[in-house]
Amino acid sequence: MNRELVKRIVLPLLVLVVIIQVWSGIAHVVEDFPTPSDTYVAAFGGVDAEGDDIVGVLSDPFYVENVDDKGLFWQIMESLKRVFGGFALALIVGVPLGLLIGMSKNAQYAFDPFIQIFKPVSPLAWLPLLLFIFQDINLTAISTIFITSIWPIIINTALGVRSVNEDYMNVAKVLQFTPMEKVVQIILPVAVPFIFTGMRLSLGIAWLVIVAAEMLTGGIGIGFWIWDEYNNLAYHNIIIGIIIVGLVGFILDVAMGKIADYFDYTKKGRS
Amino acid sequence: MSQFLSLKNVEKRFPIPGKDDYIAVTDVNLEIKKNEIISIIGHSGCGKSTLLNMISGLDLQTEGSIVLNEKEITGPGPERAVVFQNHSLLPWLSVYENIEMAVKKVMPKLNSAELRERVEKYVSMVNLDHAKDKMPGEISGGMKQRVGIARALSINPEVLLMDEPFGALDSLTRANLQEHLMRIQQSVENTVIIITHDIDEAVLLSDKVVMMTNGPEATIGEILEVNLERPRKRVELQHDEEYIRCREAILSFLYEKFAKEDE
Ligand SMILES: Nc1ncnc2c1ncn2[C@@H]1O[C@H](COP(=O)(O)OP(=O)(O)OP(=O)(O)O)[C@@H](O)[C@H]1O
Ligand SMILES: [Mg+2]
Numbered sequence: 271m272n273r274e275l276v277k278r279i280v281l282p283l284l285v286l287v288v289i290i291q292v293w294s295g296i297a298h299v300v301e302d303f304p305t306p307s308d309t310y311v312a313a314f315g316g317v318d319a320e321g322d323d324i325v326g327v328l329s330d331p332f333y334v335e336n337v338d339d340k341g342l343f344w345q346i347m348e349s350l351k352r353v354f355g356g357f358a359l360a361l362i363v364g365v366p367l368g369l370l371i372g373m374s375k376n377a378q379y380a381f382d383p384f385i386q387i388f389k390p391v392s393p394l395a396w397l398p399l400l401l402f403i404f405q406d407i408n409l410t411a412i413s414t415i416f417i418t419s420i421w422p423i424i425i426n427t428a429l430g431v432r433s434v435n436e437d438y439m440n441v442a443k444v445l446q447f448t449p450m451e452k453v454v455q456i457i458l459p460v461a462v463p464f465i466f467t468g469m470r471l472s473l474g475i476a477w478l479v480i481v482a483a484e485m486l487t488g489g490i491g492i493g494f495w496i497w498d499e500y501n502n503l504a505y506h507n508i509i510i511g512i513i514i515v516g517l518v519g520f521i522l523d524v525a526m527g528k529i530a531d532y533f534d535y536t537k538k539g540r541s
Numbered sequence: 542m543s544q545f546l547s548l549k550n551v552e553k554r555f556p557i558p559g560k561d562d563y564i565a566v567t568d569v570n571l572e573i574k575k576n577e578i579i580s581i582i583g584h585s586g587c588g589k590s591t592l593l594n595m596i597s598g599l600d601l602q603t604e605g606s607i608v609l610n611e612k613e614i615t616g617p618g619p620e621r622a623v624v625f626q627n628h629s630l631l632p633w634l635s636v637y638e639n640i641e642m643a644v645k646k647v648m649p650k651l652n653s654a655e656l657r658e659r660v661e662k663y664v665s666m667v668n669l670d671h672a673k674d675k676m677p678g679e680i681s682g683g684m685k686q687r688v689g690i691a692r693a694l695s696i697n698p699e700v701l702l703m704d705e706p707f708g709a710l711d712s713l714t715r716a717n718l719q720e721h722l723m724r725i726q727q728s729v730e731n732t733v734i735i736i737t738h739d740i741d742e743a744v745l746l747s748d749k750v751v752m753m754t755n756g757p758e759a760t761i762g763e764i765l766e767v768n769l770e771r772p773r774k775r776v777e778l779q780h781d782e783e784y785i786r787c788r789e790a791i792l793s794f795l796y797e798k799f800a801k802e803d804e
Binding site: 435437438440444445446447451455456460535536 | 616617618619622623625629631632633642643678696
């Protein structure tokens with residue numbers, strides 16, 4: 271157990287060393303590419319290679335200069351707001367639609383072709399169309415997230431409904447459950463873990479999409495911040511941005527996973 | 542006592558796409574009295590489950606009629622409780638909640654004290670008081686099957702239908718559950734129809750053993766009366782003449798008259 275823990279800490283550190291080596295190699299070859307130490311200084315502040323004193327972007331993530339110039343924390347919050355807006359919409363529309371498609375063969379026949387066609391469409395393809403419709407950064411980002419993250423929710427909800435064991439339905443029939451009782455007492459408990467799997471995938475997609483969406487729409491948000499740093503030739507900040515996007519995505523996924531486990535009867539003992 | 546549950550000329554055809562219908566069972570006539578324990582025995586695939594599903598109303602016959610208490614059966618209902626082969630407890634509900642769910646639905650007028658009393662009575666009946674707050678995933682197969690039986694009995698059915706209720710269990714657990722069932726049946730008194738593959742189980746448990754011929758177009762071949770006193774003790778029965786006669790009658794039916802060639 272203890273050895274296991276040591277391995278879990280030491281082995282990733284070894285990989286980190288390799289990554290930093292490769293990164294340094296790239297920085298050596300590519301002109302103007304920030305070295306790991308430059309990037310560290312840019313993030314946390316200190317003295318850079320030229321001997322200049324630098325204030326790190328992470329040393330004050332909470333500053334507010336004006337509407338368009340805010341600390342990284344606010345950039346991330348802005349992105350998260352859009353992500354959760356689109357995600358919530360996807361949930362509100364996707365779950366009932368998934369239940370319907372799972373329960374009715376006719377609904378499945380009706381919707382399935384469109385799900386299959388729209389599911390693989392990249393958010394980048396939707397963006398211009400939605401931007402044209404809404405002419406508004408927030409609405410465009412939210413609707414792009416909605417339309418690209420709704421599919422796993424629909425598909426997994428329907429899958430959950432279809433995975434209801436016929437024996438359970440027979441129990442319901444013998445007890446003469448009404449259709450509503452069947453949904454609430456049999457179908458939903460079976461489907462909920464599937465719905466959460468869908469939500470987890472969906473939230474992952476939403477976080478992927480927001481960065482791309484904000485790059486194209488501009489304004490404020492972590493995606494736009496990264497693009498802005500590119501335009502400012504502050505390449506080290508791009509790397510910092512990438513790491514932050516990764517960390518936030520990871521935290522979202524873990525949190526969603528925890529919530530999903532909580533509602534999954536197969537992973538729960540008696541409370 | 543007049544007939545209580547009667548099957549007249551019952552037939553079940555399954556449509557097979559592109560082919561003639563498959564006639565699983567045909568011309569089944571059976572009269573069952575109140576409080577009788579009937580077992581149905583026959584080779585695999587002869588249509589035992591098909592027959593039971595028609596009595597439970599989960600599937601309907603294509604020909605003939607099934608009448609319970611002078612009412613034609615047209616669908617499932619709580620007066621015909623079913624114990625399924627794979628227990629089919631709802632895995633997100635505890636033992637207690639599984640039974641409670643059934644009682645609540647069938648007896649909506651009970652107040653909460655009466656409800657709890659009733660659920661606990663049936664939990665105790667199958668000796669599961671210690672496990673009542675466990676989830677189905679946390680208890681053994683035999684215990685699950687006992688919960689299944691308790692749930693079926695808790696709604697006070699007139700007929701208890703069991704499709705190979707102990708089929709998936711080892712022989713010791715099986716014997717144990719047979720004892721449970723006999724003991725409960727003595728106190729509850731309802732009609733039981735039980736499908737089994739096991740000759741000893743059929744003789745031990747039932748008043749009548751219904752033997753089915755092989756499919757397709759299976760029907761009832763013989764009905765054997767088991768004239769043994771209750772309570773029955775399995776060890777003593779091993780040397781009982783009536784027990785031995787019944788065993789031999791079933792053996793001869795299954796392995797001489799209607800032996801299955803293949804398989
Ligand atoms: N839905 C169905 N469609 C077509 N044929 C069916 C259907 N259900 C059952 N059958 C056929 O009817 C026959 C009887 O099936 P049934 O399940 O009643 O047998 P059984 O006696 O219960 O067998 P076992 O002892 O193996 O459980 C079988 O040949 C089976 O293939
Ligand atoms: Mg069967």
